[in-house]
Amino acid sequence: MAETALDGVRVIEYCQMISGPYCGKLLADLGAEVIKVEEPPAGDAARARGPFPSDVPHPEKSGLFLYLNTNKLGVTLNLSTASGRQVFQRLAEQADVLIEDRPPGEMAKLGLDYASLSAINPRLIVTSITPFGQTGPYRDYKSYHLNLYHASGHSSFFYVAPQERREESLVVAGGEVGDYDGGLAAAVATLAALFARLATGQGQHIDISKFEALLALERVAVALFANMPDPPPWPGMVGGLMPCRDGYVVVTPVQSHQWQALMELMGNPAWAQDEKCHDELTRAQHRDKIQPLLEEWSAQHDKEDLYHKGQALGVPIGPVRTVAEITHWPQARQRGFFAHLDHPQAGRLEYPTAAYRMSETPWRVERTAPLLGEHNEQVYCGRLGYSREQLARMAADGTI
């Protein structure tokens, strides 16, 4: 087996749903040993949120949970019991990283915040992921993906032309992508802290606000407003989303050679000689004249046909695709973006892997998502040295 990038890094993940678990997954998939701590009896709330095979809810068959928890070990632990908190401390004592997503202040109440844990393990890195961060007036606010996505301005920065149809743009992005963003930002910071620790030997606390992680992805737009109280409305690029016979394509003919290539794809129409088409700025100025001509043309073609012919000429163009089309896309398949994994309860399913092919430390699967409490014995007896009898007692008294 190839070496992994994060071999030997020990992570405790005390998180639910998407952001924290995605952070843990990113580390686990590159070789970190991630122990996922779940509260009995239900565990991670993602287990109760589908998709489920045939839409029949089952805690071991949630597609959301299965995707976000590959390569992790799973234990159950009840932190509302004193013995549960003690076990948690022992896990943290041996860990390099703790990722937690409890509301600000809650870990402190349990005696398991950075201040308490760093006293027993000064090398520990604690990454706290919350909707709004550990400080500030909104710190105690609750927020789901819908709320955070719209609050962070993302929907207001969508461009839909014409301006009268702006209402259309005020939608949340699909796939809870904004929650994944929080996890990705947290993973970047966590790795940076691990790297720093190689030199300093010291751990630290990282405060991740999902709100700010989203905001960071709109840094150009945010800075625009910060420096200009009333910027002119974005006129919209010519091209963008265009209808096809069988769906849509997106075209971004921003630079002049790209526009020329698009015109070539269209068979060099006579109107393209007009001064209005001279450059990106004049085209945007006359968008209402030019855009209908583009759309009238694109609507007569098939999206994949325009994609391949356009790309051959140098047009940055892409078809709007469904998950079905992407799953069967030869480019992604040839690169091995999908992997078939066998899970003891959910069966054999096809999972997206990762966007990066690392030549020395490839993405790999050692195990599928853990069953609830699957690794209790391995972790509590094997790692922490509890006896089988103690384990049975912990199960009986509700500690695990």
Added chain:
Amino acid sequence: MTTGPLEGVRILDFTWAWAGPHATLLLSFLGAEVIKVESHHRLDHTRLRSLMTGPTMTSPDHSVIFHDLNVGKLSLTLNLSQPKAVEIAKRVAQISDVVTENMRPGVMERLGLSYDDLKTVKPDIIMLSSSAVGATGPERAYAGYAPTFAAMSGLAHITGHADGPPMPLSGAVDLRVGTTSAFAILAALYYRARTGKGQHIDLSSTEAASALIGHTFMDYSMNSRVQTRMGNHDHMMAPHNSYRCLGEDKRVTIAVASQEEWDALRRVVGDSRLDDERFADASSRWQNQEALDPLIGEWTASHSQEEITQALQKVGVAAMPLLDGRALVRDAHLRERGILEPMQCPLIGERLTLSPPWRFSRTPAQIRRPGPLLGEHNQYVLGELLGMSSDEIERLVAEEVLY
């Protein structure tokens, strides 16, 4: 100045546009020294006059778009169409830890700056190549930008109103790709620190966006189901929508997951019609959300964003205003968190830019300097780092190697 986590890491950066520069921007926030290779011969198009910069921009050093994506970096102008410039690039690579590029697959090879080329001068170099659909596979030569990544990743298809067109989102998709790149580079740096081995990272921007909606692919694998657009609705939660409030174009979002949240919302709204059986449990609320939404909307329409947010948050219901650029830069929470930082730029003047998105207790991330002018750090890189004499450097300028 305190040290960032990547203090001492040097990055030779050939990326341009948005995605690649965002990756090295994040690494520069973390303390890496990023040397951006640019040229008048082939300007980063974010330095060019465009729709984004506006028609009045006077020079490539006045682009605010470039600035906001490149704060903290150094600029070295190398005209890579000249063999001497390629040689200099290799010498800088020799004293760097990471090389990044997002040219079309094949271009770095043609220039003699491929991973194999650079490995011969720096055996433990880490190199990230970021492209539209990856450096291998039948479509490796294809090009793309944020909107095409959104389209081809599956993200656009599931974003939009149920009866409307898909939404290709915005430049944020590029920055997601950049964040993914930064993560992969950090993992490679950690690996190298412990094993002494570098490596090559081949990143597909389209796959990066797909990975961020991974569970929607699981639904296809399980059920052959193709999820589609559903506006602001959710697969399970209801109410789950954006509602108009008092004031022009003001909206608030409300999302309810549990029975406790529903009961709390019902008490605050105080409308007896919500006690209807059709809304009694989560699944009936979801079934009847067409009837439910107007009732919530009636209540929100007569209250301000702030009133609604505070009243609902107080009882544990997730409610937030929908904020736009104007509101965000005035937002009290963000101000207290200090998300905007003033930079003194030699040509642009004072400019507020967004702070790094993470808070480290020990090794703070920070912006070390404003965005670089073209070639601002030629002297530093060639003189101080490579030890060239002023005569040599002047000759390179005259030969348009430094250009």
